[in-house]
Amino acid sequence: MLYLNRQDVSSLIDFNELIEAIEHSMEIYDKKQFMQPDRIKVNVSDSETYLYMPCFTEQIKGTKILTLSQGNSKYNLPTIQGVMLLNDPKTGTIDCIIDGASITGYRTGAVGAAGIKYTSGENCRNLGIIGTGVQAFYQAQYAAAVRDIENIYLYNTTAGKMTDFAKRLKEKLPKVNIIPTVSPAELVKKADIIITATPSSTPVLPDDAALLEGKHYIGIGSYKPNMHEYPESIYKLLDKIYVDVDFAKEESGDLITPCEKGWFREDNIQTLYSAVKSNSINRNKTTFFKSVGMALFDIFVAGKIYKKALEQGIGQRINQ
Amino acid sequence: MLYLNRQDVSSLIDFNELIEAIEHSMEIYDKKQFMQPDRIKVNVSDSETYLYMPCFTEQIKGTKILTLSQGNSKYNLPTIQGVMLLNDPKTGTIDCIIDGASITGYRTGAVGAAGIKYTSGENCRNLGIIGTGVQAFYQAQYAAAVRDIENIYLYNTTAGKMTDFAKRLKEKLPKVNIIPTVSPAELVKKADIIITATPSSTPVLPDDAALLEGKHYIGIGSYKPNMHEYPESIYKLLDKIYVDVDFAKEESGDLITPCEKGWFREDNIQTLYSAVKSNSINRNKTTFFKSVGMALFDIFVAGKIYKKALEQGIGQRINQ
Numbered sequence: 034m035l036y037l038n039r040q041d042v043s044s045l046i047d048f049n050e051l052i053e054a055i056e057h058s059m060e061i062y063d064k065k066q067f068m069q070p071d072r073i074k075v076n077v078s079d080s081e082t083y084l085y086m087p088c089f090t091e092q093i094k095g096t097k098i099l100t101l102s103q104g105n106s107k108y109n110l111p112t113i114q115g116v117m118l119l120n121d122p123k124t125g126t127i128d129c130i131i132d133g134a135s136i137t138g139y140r141t142g143a144v145g146a147a148g149i150k151y152t153s154g155e156n157c158r159n160l161g162i163i164g165t166g167v168q169a170f171y172q173a174q175y176a177a178a179v180r181d182i183e184n185i186y187l188y189n190t191t192a193g194k195m196t197d198f199a200k201r202l203k204e205k206l207p208k209v210n211i212i213p214t215v216s217p218a219e220l221v222k223k224a225d226i227i228i229t230a231t232p233s234s235t236p237v238l239p240d241d242a243a244l245l246e247g248k249h250y251i252g253i254g255s256y257k258p259n260m261h262e263y264p265e266s267i268y269k270l271l272d273k274i275y276v277d278v279d280f281a282k283e284e285s286g287d288l289i290t291p292c293e294k295g296w297f298r299e300d301n302i303q304t305l306y307s308a309v310k311s312n313s314i315n316r317n318k319t320t321f322f323k324s325v326g327m328a329l330f331d332i333f334v335a336g337k338i339y340k341k342a343l344e345q346g347i348g349q350r351i352n353q
Numbered sequence: 354m355l356y357l358n359r360q361d362v363s364s365l366i367d368f369n370e371l372i373e374a375i376e377h378s379m380e381i382y383d384k385k386q387f388m389q390p391d392r393i394k395v396n397v398s399d400s401e402t403y404l405y406m407p408c409f410t411e412q413i414k415g416t417k418i419l420t421l422s423q424g425n426s427k428y429n430l431p432t433i434q435g436v437m438l439l440n441d442p443k444t445g446t447i448d449c450i451i452d453g454a455s456i457t458g459y460r461t462g463a464v465g466a467a468g469i470k471y472t473s474g475e476n477c478r479n480l481g482i483i484g485t486g487v488q489a490f491y492q493a494q495y496a497a498a499v500r501d502i503e504n505i506y507l508y509n510t511t512a513g514k515m516t517d518f519a520k521r522l523k524e525k526l527p528k529v530n531i532i533p534t535v536s537p538a539e540l541v542k543k544a545d546i547i548i549t550a551t552p553s554s555t556p557v558l559p560d561d562a563a564l565l566e567g568k569h570y571i572g573i574g575s576y577k578p579n580m581h582e583y584p585e586s587i588y589k590l591l592d593k594i595y596v597d598v599d600f601a602k603e604e605s606g607d608l609i610t611p612c613e614k615g616w617f618r619e620d621n622i623q624t625l626y627s628a629v630k631s632n633s634i635n636r637n638k639t640t641f642f643k644s645v646g647m648a649l650f651d652i653f654v655a656g657k658i659y660k661k662a663l664e665q666g667i668g669q670r671i672n673q
Contacts (some may be wrong), residue, residue, distance in 0.1 A: 036671050085405050089397045100445030123419030247440045351356050
């Protein structure tokens with residue numbers, strides 16, 4: 034059995050390989066060649082949640098197990114911790130245990146990047162990111178792997194939080210200009226691609242169709258019905274909304290609310306995979322890709338990382 | 354993070370310590386000082402099941418994750434494989450990963466032994482075991498830890514299976530006579546304590562009240578409604594049936610069927626812990642302890658093993 038910690042995973046990452054793994058898993062999803070029970074969630078207390086996310090396919094089987102402990106900053110520990118167990122698909126033997134927070138971060142970044150790859154113009158050079166948390170950090174790096182990004186504009190309601198983020202991101206992307214902004218309006222104006230990665234319950238973008246038009250939006254933050262990052266006026270600019278998985282319609286406030294309020298027709302929401310396959314995405318207009326993620330993506334990303342670890346002799350061997 | 358494999362666990366086992374851990378967890382159970390969602394079961398195919406068994410208390414939190422792969426004998430691998438994850442109860446950090454099949458075996462053995470300890474006479478010297486699978490092997494060793502067993506009588510419908518079992522058991526218990534029998538009737542006649550550890554769907558004991566009377570029965574095998582190890586006549590010999598957990602009444606055919614058919618009154622089923630506490634067990638009469646197990650027992654057994662591993666410096670250290 035192999036154990037891959039955060040550093041191991043980090044050393045094995047090739048953004049484009051993982052985006053390919055996501056594209057492959059999106060195909061498996063569309064073809065329904067997987068078995069995935071509903072996400073299993075145990076609220077142990079108001080601040081402590083345990084999540085079990087199994088997924089099974091012919092080629093790969095595994096389970097991500099995460100704890101979300103809200104009070105962990107006082108122990109200098111991350112909120113999200115856990116592991117991904119990868120099983121031999123024939124025998125069930127656990128072949129590999131991988132740091133679960135890393136898998137979550139890298140796969141969500143890869144899903145966002147798949148969105149950018151297929152919904153934004155190839156000449157887009159200006160990225161805006163609203164929210165500067167852990168996920169924003171992954172998204173920024175992935176975006177730079179699929180587009181020749183020259184400028185990254187940042188916005189956070191707490192301006193101070195941008196400084197450290199900008200510094201860390203500059204280390205990862207030394208050739209890119211990292212530019213804090215003073216308002217979402219400024220950010221939208223300057224950016225071609227806008228990633229939203231906040232837990233906000235009210236829209237983080239201005240409700241201004243003229244400002245929002247013609248840009249490419251990647252919605253990462255909202256994964257619950259009460260979470261909203263997008264304002265009403267954006268929906269009138271869109272013919273389609275692309276999603277990573279169909280059930281995003283039932284999970285994200287950014288899809289539930291506009292359908293309920295009549296701002297958007299639910300049957301104009303379709304998976305990115307199906308839209309790419311039918312070559313129907315118009316990148317010259319406003320686009321919106323909304324992701325909520327699923328365990329299927331985790332196991333394919335984890336499988337790719339495990340395979341590379343074996344090839345490169347990375348990780349800690351455990352005698353079972 | 355510490356990893357404890359099968360050999361590590363085996364080297365750390367003190368049967369009486371684990372029986373104490375079970376007694377403590379039975380108290381936690383009776384006082385309802387735990388949170389345990391229903392066991393989560395994913396049938397990936399007819400021969401492949403994934404089980405997730407989380408349990409949370411103030412002192413200890415963890416999840417056992419098992420795969421049951423029926424076809425594994427052809428790969429020379431066990432049917433049951435998996436791990437137990439033990440989390441820091443405050444922060445959720447995984448402190449220890451333990452071989453899950455070992456935990457299952459040792460805790461089930463410890464629960465059976467707690468039954469023997471409190472329901473059988475202290476002078477019982479003759480043990481009978483029906484079924485000679487993995488679980489029977491644990492049960493036999495535990496029984497010898499709580500009673501001065503001189504003879505162990507074995508019965509298996511496939512006589513050949515007893516030979517290897519008897520040989521392996523003799524290595525563990527060199528002072529004890531290990532004696533195969535030709536029928537359950539012979540076994541019951543010779544034994545004082547009878548452990549049943551089979552997956553049978555029809556009774557494995559003769560339906561003969563005179564033969565069955567005055568003995569102490571430990572039912573381990575039946576954990577589903579369609580599994581029955583005990584015949585009708587035993588129920589008339591019993592005032593009470595003791596169980597490890599209340600929901601055994603809903604899970605085991607050995608309790609569901611007699612209540613449905615009117616052979617036994619459901620309100621005469623009570624937890625072993627409550628019966629011990631009220632000092633109400635008459636060990637001079639026929640007794641029956643029925644166990645189905647629960648994740649709460651697993652986490653306390655795992656916690657005890659982890660604590661000892663730390664004290665003795667056993668296990669493989671993993672850099673997280």
